[in-house]
Amino acid sequence: MENGAAKPVIVAIDGPSGTGKSSTSKAVAAQLGLSYLDTGAQYRAITWWMVTNGIDTADPSAIAAAAAKPEILSGTDPANPTITVDGVDVAGPIREQDVTAKVSAVSAVPEVRARITELQRAIAASAVTGIVVEGRDIGTTVLPDADLKIFLTASPEARAARRSGELKGADLHTTREALIKRDAADSSRKTSPLAKAGDAVEVDTTELTLQQVVECVVTLVEEKRAGK
Numbered sequence: 001m002e003n004g005a006a007k008p009v010i011v012a013i014d015g016p017s018g019t020g021k022s023s024t025s026k027a028v029a030a031q032l033g034l035s036y037l038d039t040g041a042q043y044r045a046i047t048w049w050m051v052t053n054g055i056d057t058a059d060p061s062a063i064a065a066a067a068a069k070p071e072i073l074s075g076t077d078p079a080n081p082t083i084t085v086d087g088v089d090v091a092g093p094i095r096e097q098d099v100t101a102k103v104s105a106v107s108a109v110p111e112v113r114a115r116i117t118e119l120q121r122a123i124a125a126s127a128v129t130g131i132v133v134e135g136r137d138i139g140t141t142v143l144p145d146a147d148l149k150i151f152l153t154a155s156p157e158a159r160a161a162r163r164s165g166e167l168k169g170a171d172l173h174t175t176r177e178a179l180i181k182r183d184a185a186d187s188s189r190k191t192s193p194l195a196k197a198g199d200a201v202e203v204d205t206t207e208l209t210l211q212q213v214v215e216c217v218v219t220l221v222e223e224k225r226a227g228k
């Protein structure tokens, strides 16, 4: 590139819930001076808007008809990621149980995916040094030309234990069942399901600490940058 500026690096991190996507992506982006995008937060935000505005989330045609209405903005600083809908900070409400239970149905609607995918591509294209984008379909659909694709996995037991640790008072068995149900819905939808891209590096995080996962991904990014 001109003036010796490094080409922006695009990193896609996909995988099911509780595998460590958000924590890993934020840490990798901070360490490497890259932007960070939590695409799950965008799907949660549009779901929150549907619920708040009385849209029947069991009716795909009602969701499709409203999909263009909310304005969703994501702040991409890994030290302070933000999410607003029509100017309202929804970082807290989008993690509530009701939104979590409905997000798979809303995000399965093609009109919702088209809208959010367009936003994601625009954000990635404007990242000056590069970006770490985490979700379910980043390597397969949103950014198929990403420089590096990672697919994180972990046993359902480890994932449920991590999630129940976050949700105060959450029962391990109920959390595990809810995760498995959401994985199944996300993996079986027609449009852009949760899937590992053919050229993604799979990392099983069950027995790894967060720091080990971060080091592994940072090393892979540096190797890519060095042209290895």
Ligand SMILES: Nc1ncnc2c1ncn2[C@@H]1O[C@H](COP(=O)(O)OP(=O)(O)O)[C@@H](O)[C@H]1O
Pocket: 015, 016, 017, 018, 019, 020, 021, 022, 023, 024, 162, 163, 165, 166, 205, 208, 209, 210, 211, 213
């Ligand atoms: N390798 C790991 N070992 C133990 N706990 C982890 C690991 N990676 C992430 N966590 C913890 O598990 C929880 C879920 O991680 P998160 O990054 O939100 O996963 P995801 O984005 O894939 O749903 C968080 O509390 C996080 O601190």
Ligand SMILES: Nc1ccn([C@@H]2O[C@H](COP(=O)(O)OP(=O)(O)O)[C@@H](O)[C@H]2O)c(=O)n1
Pocket: 016, 017, 018, 039, 040, 041, 043, 044, 103, 104, 105, 107, 108, 134, 135, 136, 137, 138, 182, 186
């Ligand atoms: N790229 C993405 C990211 C999330 N999603 C949807 O958004 C939901 C919430 O994603 P999330 O990353 O916040 O999930 P958790 O890791 O918080 O469990 C997922 O269960 C999917 O239904 C998606 O369809 N595509």
